[in-house]
Amino acid sequence: MLIEGRRINSCLTLAVMHDGQSVTTIEGLAEGDNLHPLQTAFVEHDGFQCGYCTSGQICSAIGMLAESRTGMPSYVTDDLTQPQPELTDTEIRERMSGNICRCAAYPNIVAAIKQAARMPT
Amino acid sequence: MKAFTYQRADSTAHAAAAAIKPGAKIIAGGTNLLDLMKLQVETPSQLVDINRLPLDKIEETPDGGLRVGALVRNSDLAADSRVRQRYGVLSRALLAGASAQLRNKATTGGNLLQRTRCYYFYDVTKPCNKRNPGSGCAALAGFNRIHAILGTSDHCIATHPSDMAVAMRALDAKVETLNHEGEARVIPIAELHRLPGKTPEIETSLKSGEIITAVTLPPPPPGVQVYRKVRDRASYAFALVSIAAIVDSTRGRIHSARLAFGGLAQKPWRVPQAEEKLASAAADTVSFNAATNAVLDGARGFGGNDFKIPLTRRTLHSVLAATTRT
Numbered sequence: 001m002l003i004e005g006r007r008i009n010s011c012l013t014l015a016v017m018h019d020g021q022s023v024t025t026i027e028g029l030a031e032g033d034n035l036h037p038l039q040t041a042f043v044e045h046d047g048f049q050c051g052y053c054t055s056g057q058i059c060s061a062i063g064m065l066a067e068s069r070t071g072m073p074s075y076v077t078d079d080l081t082q083p084q085p086e087l088t089d090t091e092i093r094e095r096m097s098g099n100i101c102r103c104a105a106y107p108n109i110v111a112a113i114k115q116a117a118r119m120p121t
Numbered sequence: 122m123k124a125f126t127y128q129r130a131d132s133t134a135h136a137a138a139a140a141i142k143p144g145a146k147i148i149a150g151g152t153n154l155l156d157l158m159k160l161q162v163e164t165p166s167q168l169v170d171i172n173r174l175p176l177d178k179i180e181e182t183p184d185g186g187l188r189v190g191a192l193v194r195n196s197d198l199a200a201d202s203r204v205r206q207r208y209g210v211l212s213r214a215l216l217a218g219a220s221a222q223l224r225n226k227a228t229t230g231g232n233l234l235q236r237t238r239c240y241y242f243y244d245v246t247k248p249c250n251k252r253n254p255g256s257g258c259a260a261l262a263g264f265n266r267i268h269a270i271l272g273t274s275d276h277c278i279a280t281h282p283s284d285m286a287v288a289m290r291a292l293d294a295k296v297e298t299l300n301h302e303g304e305a306r307v308i309p310i311a312e313l314h315r316l317p318g319k320t321p322e323i324e325t326s327l328k329s330g331e332i333i334t335a336v337t338l339p340p341p342p343p344g345v346q347v348y349r350k351v352r353d354r355a356s357y358a359f360a361l362v363s364i365a366a367i368v369d370s371t372r373g374r375i376h377s378a379r380l381a382f383g384g385l386a387q388k389p390w391r392v393p394q395a396e397e398k399l400a401s402a403a404a405d406t407v408s409f410n411a412a413t414n415a416v417l418d419g420a421r422g423f424g425g426n427d428f429k430i431p432l433t434r435r436t437l438h439s440v441l442a443a444t445t446r447t
Contacts, residue, residue, distance in 0.1 A: 014151070
């Protein structure tokens, strides 16, 4: 989930620690019947099978894209001093490694995230 | 999880005073503590939340180093432009640790104080001298693939899991603390973590009621900075062996080298004799071998982790070759 727009693991924090902060879960992404661009992209690219990990994948991807826009590097970024590392497939995979998919829908998850990354936010 | 009370600290002094009470525990990021509480490895009766204390700044020091507040999140420290430009080994080590979600929560102080990931420490049905002093060590004759080969004792062969601390060890970072009486102290990172000996339950030199407030980094030493992590999968896994290296060389001649190792011991491992073998030496197999032998002096495998000895040797050779190529 997202706390003040940053992705964290909901199972590793206490609600009381976030009193007064904005908390966004998968339920809060769509506006009425209008899906969030990442939700649309996951549907279009078939980015899931059983769906168990999907809420986490989508919330995490939203946080990841926000991190990327601020220039956050990753372990696979060759040159850490470059202010805006390019979001290649390798970068997306490394940055999303905290979200494990038992159905191994990874190729489609990466495709969905790439599509959403091109959309204005 | 056992029931506990919760309070939010409004000052570091307040937090330290609250932390000294029996059963009280400080919570910062909580990414390790809450896991341990769910398994009842940790059973605090009171949590003291320090997340809203003003310890989240990264500041320049007068000598050209950086002072990192204890509550600076791992992701923010890794992304800081000064860290990326001057302390690449630290940025890379942070990015090698855990996952992005965990790094967004985990703090500088908490990362240093995280507990081992020894399977038997986590399994409350098994003996563990760290969790239950005197009960024995199930890892000695158990599954010990991830365990230590250096600085072990008959009581414990756990490793310290941090990547960040390994880089900080190579950088000779200093840990600033404050206690419940308002006294400040500076601890060289080499002296923060303890080896298990007969008391593996005592993991650091911090005293009751002493809270980490910051970590200071001296000015960056000259040389190429590398953090190399070898693990069972490419991402989101703890190190089997990791090396933070800062090597200064020109045209095949090494001027100085700093080498710190993760995954090998209960603390980030550093061997001055190994670095001396490289100082003013030619960057070749002879000096690399001499350094490697010095690092592995006294290394001992326990069956499942025997492979760490040759793995450390090969990884160090590879790192030294990579850092002396120019």
